[in-house]
Amino acid sequence: MLVDRVRIFIFSLLLLLAGCSGGGGDPGTTATPPPAAITGSLQVAINALPAGVNAAVRVTGPNNFSQDLTSSQRLSNLAPGSYSVAASSVTLGTATYTPAPAIQSVVVTSGAGATASVAYGSTALTLALSDIGPTFTAPTFVTAPPGDDRLFVLERRGVIRIVRGGAVLTQPWLDISANVFTGGEGGLLSMAFDPNFATNGYFYLYYTDPAQNIVIERFGSSPTPNVGDPTSSLTILRIAHPQFINHFGGLVAFGPDGMLYAGTGDGGGAGDPFGNAQNPNSLLGKLLRVDVRTATSGQPYTIPATNPYLNQPGRRPEIWAYGLRNPWRFAFDGEQLYIADVGQDAREEVNLAATSQGGLNYGWDIMEGTACFGAATCDRTGLTLPVFEYEQGADNVNGCSITGGYVYRGTAIPELTGRYFYSDFCRGFVKSFFAGGAGIIEQRDWGLSGAGQVLSFGRDGAGELYLVSGSGRIFRLVRGSGG
Structure with missing residues (x-):
């Protein structure tokens, strides 16, 4: 038993000496860098519709993403890529509100926010x-x-x-x-x-x-x-x-x-x-x-x-x-x-x-x-x-x-x-x-x-x-x- 204890002590000492080889002292602890962001966001601003009138906007993009919007909204956790923002006309009474632009493309990048704006203008029906x-x-x-x-x-x-x-x-x-x-x-x-x-x-x-x-x-x-x-x-x-x-x-x-x-x-x-x-x-x-x-x-x-x-x-x-x-x-x-x-x-x-x-x-x-x-x-x-x-x-x-x-x-x-x-x-x-x-x-x-x-x-x-x-x-x- 004494012999075994001596062997374990010697083996532990050798490991300690190996860890200290090379000189220069203790280098300290190196910080792990944070992971890079893999999603982005898109702010869709919808303007110039009367109160109580819903817009008709559809956003589509990568990975079969599709979402319908009726008012301004921020879309988060979006995969990077090109997104389409398509707006349709809406009506109130006999007035038609037409969007501009009717369709636009917006690129969402990792870790960043993109924006898109849709403005509705009214036209009286004749x-x-x-x-x-x-x-x-x-x-x-x-x-x-x-x-x-x-x-x-x-x-x-x-x-x-x-x-x-x-x-x-x-x-x-x-x-x-x-x-x-x-x-x-x-x-x-x-x-x-x-x-x-x-x-x-x-x-x-x-x-x-x-x-x-x-x-x-x-x-x-x-x-x-x-x-x-x-x-x-x-x-x-x-x-x-x-x-x-x-x-x-x-x-x-x-x-x-x-x-x-x-x-x-x-x-x-x-x-x-x-x-x-x-x-x-x-x-x-x-x-x-x-x-x-x-x-x-x-x-x-x-x-x-x-x-x-x-x-x-x-x-x-x-x-x-x-x-x-x-x-x-x-x-x-x-x-x-x-x-x-x-x-x-x-x-x-x-x-x-x-x-x-x-x-x-x-x-x-x-x-x-x-x-x-x-x-x-x-x-x-x-x-x-x-x-x-x-x-x-x-x-x-x-x-x-x-x-x-x-x-x-x-x-x-x-x-x-x-x-x-x-x-x-x-x-x-x-x-x-x-x-x-x-x-x-x-x-x-x-x-x-x-x-x-x-x-x-x-x-x-x-x-x-x-x-x-x-x-x-x-x-x-x-x-x-x-x-």
């Missing part, structure tokens, strides 16, 4: 009317099935033409002129494509026949492309309208519920002399709602179970709403229903209700707009007043007959989304408003008068809006050169 080209014979309506690249133009005489690729096809889609009465306000007035048109080929027409009846009739497509089948007719409704040649109403349309709606006039004359609008046993002066999904010659329609007057004696079950003078026209927008109703001597109005609200009484001929008609006072109990109206004014300075349009849901001018467009037959203006929780706001006159007398609005398969002019021209609503 609109223009683009003439689609041909002149038609007294056009009354334009429409198209969703997603279809054709535009169907109805002529009052009873002919439907197709515009495709900027040209009018030689052969009409349909010609029922032998069955159409065109006196007064009569004629072929509107068209609606079945929700399943792509598979069943059905479309529905609203017109007046030689006996002045209002007729809603279904037709089908033919095997020949771009031609309807005139032999496929099925009459859905025929409503007597014998006394006067005005107030035929004129629109047939499918609602979001798949039911067929029709807006009828009060029968004509001044002041609804036969009291049709307030008569629940008359189909005149009404908004009608029927189910045509299983239509046959023996039973062209059924009554939806949710119609308000189903199984009520003395009330026509087809009625969805009443108290209308001459609805020209109505439009669905999601779960909302807009009805433009023509006034008599003083006021033009737009009614707005949820599509689920059946049985509403819009007041005619008790009221004209929000005013009592022909009386200082009136009983307004149970009446639904318009959400918007305008007075005709002296010598019809503001207009004489409202032309209802649509809520814009197209994609070409996103700033217009949600705005309801309308015009007036006498003034030919193009105006819009926004109906929201705060009521009717953002009322605007777009300063367009080139269409002359505006007979109707229409929509194409992409949801873009059109105006039908009394001159026979059809105009598309487009972005103006200044906006």
Whole structure:
């Protein structure tokens, strides 16, 4: 054991001497240098947007980095490399805010901070009317099935033409002129494509026949492309309208519920002399709602179970709403229903209700707009007043007959989304408003008068809006050169 302890002592001494070899004494402790930074940062400054308006900026870079920004922000721990800062336009009301620059590249280096700046500038939106080209014979309506690249133009005489690729096809889609009465306000007035048109080929027409009846009739497509089948007719409704040649109403349309709606006039004359609008046993002066999904010659329609007057004696079950003078026209927008109703001597109005609200009484001929008609006072109990109206004014300075349009849901001018467009037959203006929780706001006159007398609005398969002019021209609503 003693020998082993001596050996360990000698071995330890040798190690100590080896560590001290070379002379010069103890060199001290050498500090370890810190590791070099391997990431950087990017400060993105976004300027000149109004409070409450979010920017639309996307930053992309190495390692599939991607981040969307709505306001100024510092991005940290970024891998070195080139980053793209891409900004898109944003809108507030009808103003567009355009970024500058729209896209830029920024290099992020290790241990350093880079910067990028985006400044938004505002441009007021302007609109223009683009003439689609041909002149038609007294056009009354334009429409198209969703997603279809054709535009169907109805002529009052009873002919439907197709515009495709900027040209009018030689052969009409349909010609029922032998069955159409065109006196007064009569004629072929509107068209609606079945929700399943792509598979069943059905479309529905609203017109007046030689006996002045209002007729809603279904037709089908033919095997020949771009031609309807005139032999496929099925009459859905025929409503007597014998006394006067005005107030035929004129629109047939499918609602979001798949039911067929029709807006009828009060029968004509001044002041609804036969009291049709307030008569629940008359189909005149009404908004009608029927189910045509299983239509046959023996039973062209059924009554939806949710119609308000189903199984009520003395009330026509087809009625969805009443108290209308001459609805020209109505439009669905999601779960909302807009009805433009023509006034008599003083006021033009737009009614707005949820599509689920059946049985509403819009007041005619008790009221004209929000005013009592022909009386200082009136009983307004149970009446639904318009959400918007305008007075005709002296010598019809503001207009004489409202032309209802649509809520814009197209994609070409996103700033217009949600705005309801309308015009007036006498003034030919193009105006819009926004109906929201705060009521009717953002009322605007777009300063367009080139269409002359505006007979109707229409929509194409992409949801873009059109105006039908009394001159026979059809105009598309487009972005103006200044906006």
